[in-house]
Amino acid sequence: MRVDGLFQLDDDQSHAVLSLARRATTTDGVTPLSEHVLLHVRHSSGGSVDDPLSHFLLYDGTQLAGYAHLEHGSGGEPATAEVVIDPDLRRGGAGRTLVQALLKQAPDLRLWSHGHLAAARAFAARDGFTSVRELWRMKRPLGPEVGAEPLPEPRLPEGFTARTFVEGQDEDAWLRVNARAFAQHPEQGRITRADLDQRFAEDWFDPDGFILVEDPHGRLAAFHWTKVHAHAATPGNGQPSHPPIGEVYVVGVDPDYQGHGLGTAVTLLGLRHLESLGLAEVMLYVDGDNAAAIATYTRLGFQRADVDVMYSRAASGEPAA
Template identity: 55%
Template sequence: MPTGDQDAATWPGPPSVRVSGPLAGPDAAAVLDLVRHAADEDGVSPLSEHVLLHLRYGGDPQARNVLLRLGDVLAGYGHLDPTDQVAGPSGEMVVHPAYRRQGLGLALGRALAAAAGDRGLRLWAHGDLPGAARLAAAAGFERTRALYQMRRSLREPLDPPRLPDGITVRTFVPGQDDEAWLELNRRAFARHPEQGAWTRADLDLREREPWFDPAGFFLAERDGRLAGFHWTKVHGRTAAAPHGHEAIGEVYVVGVDPDERGTGLGRALTLVGLHHLRDRGLQQVMLYADEDNEPAIGLYESLGFAHQGTDVMFSRPGVINPDRKAESGLRR
């Protein structure tokens, strides 16, 4: 939720706000261009992977998109996801760096709140930037959740994975393992509404991404039944995704069946993925975990990870977050 320098007198045109469903090609392209400008300025993407995927591939029909223009120039964007029936709608927003600190962030926030209706609104701010905190306070929001980004070097020694007795590990087979994996994901993240609510469409979108590689998607089995998984990701400067920064690995998501908790399977699967990423020649690996998920953070710290940055959720007073703790890794 980043919130520049131009005075309103030099705006390229009068402000206008439009709220719509899925965005057509030109509008989606303009939003992605705005996101690139903000990421270059702030050093962090203002939007989550989930939102960016829908912008690239046509959008979620239930989502609402808020476009704030100054004349013909897209100066701000907001995304509202109304689908969480437990915690209520959540939003993300960004203002172009050239037009910040001029009230446009508050205008976007009001438009998102109106679209959310009486169910309240939660806003994600990526990077825990001071401007986002100031904007949230001005709009009457309070900090209610923090998501840590953690990193470690892959040049440092790694313990060998020690699998529990009876567990075997193989890689994911698209078209064969999809439904079984979705069921395991629901069980592993039953108390984490974002991750646990994934559908086949959510999985299919990620399988279409340039970074998707089933060779880095590990499944643990016990007696032919899925017991856990570690899905790794590589992003940055690769042949599939020639970004401006060096490639970095990610512990994208680790999940363990509730029946396997306490067996050490989560740690073993994490190490399986870390060895895979190091064998690919990567130098660093990152992950996300909730600030209050002490078991997960303790596990990752024991594996050499350290806190690198924070994403923050802001909510209006009275909007309650459900318990999101899970034994294994968490995704934003």
Template identity: 50%
Template sequence: MIGYVERRERLTPDEVSAVVALASAAGDTDGAYPLSEHTVLHLRHGGEAPAVHLVARTPDGELAGYAHVDTTDAVDGPSAELVVHPQRRRHGLGRALVKAAIEAAAEADPAGRLRLWAHGDHPSAGALALSLGFRRARVLWQMRRSLFAEVPQPDLPAGVVLRPFRPGEDEQAWLALNARAFADHPEQGRWTLRDLRARMAEPWFDPAGFLLAERDGALAGFHWTKVHGELRSDAEDAHHHDPIGEVYVLGVDPSAHGSGLGRALTAAGLRHLRAQGLDQVMLYVDESNTAATALYQRLGFARWSTDVLFQRA
């Protein structure tokens, strides 16, 4: 039996923990984590950026579902993500959360726009979105590769050297390069110093895995790697779950396009992750970015899962 959907401006630490546990339960069932990094960071760190939290409970107060509505993007409009506990599905709770998200978005955007992410592209999520007037607008692939397979030697262009990111020194230069490399990207190219520092504060951040390509003292590209899961040396319980590496962000200055720097940076990052004892690596890439998907396929990556962005109005 489903209870009610409550709208909140802030969540307590206990409520944040409950939402994260709910998302983990759904991710284990579905094979795809239901919340993006952006949403998880906002849950953990909060900050000045406003958000609408929609909390669905059973009549006895048990958390059954959650939706996060971000109303801060004046260009592309509000966006939302939601999750329903696997044991509380098929009772209309997902539809109730989406309708509540539509109402919250309409208050912030006169055009009535809302972007809704469906992580894993499950048929039921797609059917729900289409039935409420959304259309498929963007497709994001998760690709994976074994690190047991051969990784090519990084073949850097002449004059280019690799070095690790230096916290406290490289932030502004990297932000400028990131903006140039992702000038047409709907999210990545807009990162601010606050966005960067929020990720540097995460437990997974390791500057040794944040590789910068430099030529004549100027940054020309980068490969920021990430490790999901906890690598531990204990004989018992070596990790909470199988760790996996990620090609977190890979960027090349437009002036270096066509030089082979992107391929070299990818190979260097893969070798770094393999040296950490990892056996698998993942990445996310837009389906429409045919140049990037072709590069990754040549390097042994294959599509693993699909995320879909649905758009309304």
């Protein structure tokens, strides 16, 4: 077996990785790569020459046996990776071969596992990785047809108004508030204009589902970006395997305006929008240690449905391979 570390993928490599991810999703019942990584894979061929070394392709002869995506940490943060092995080629050392290649690049590597799979737990433990962070997926039914609790009335503070995102006008203000709201959040807070444009180019993007709340002076105070998953969580396979589901994609409140109920109000505005589209269910991701957010979402009727786990060797003191 051979590992190729690449800065960018060409179209054939990108298709092969997406196909492998789809097969793993069918086998495991959960997608092995996050949305951020899938976007990187799909848009990789148009990337810049300055891209960091982030794609690792494992070949068994000419067949793609596995893929890993390495996200280099910035500002002293550790690198993170997502790893997937072709379901037909597991338990033959492929996963370890890929992780060894990643560890050469990033000895402080952390691994994300989606869905708390037993194989991932055993695989991580085998090399001394232990769970250090959990990302919860919470769900809530929507609408009277499925007997869902009615959504409470959103209440904005006096003089605050809500409207939808206008492309070509609101990007800079949104990037500023997003960075301030998620200053402590490793992935979300660093979103750039290019990242934003990539999401706007996706089929699911709908400015009507991107709600902004402004203060009485027209300054952006909070936002709720919703998303509709029209098909299965499986990326790009075009085969609907569950009814469409809404997502609380990201809710942010500028720190200057926190503590006034804006988070709940803007969340409700987005949920009402998703309900008005006729969606029967909505989900969201939240950090397992974000007690305030989990309490807010629980009050709004959400319950934990699934969990992603981050594994690290730092906690166990294992030496790097």
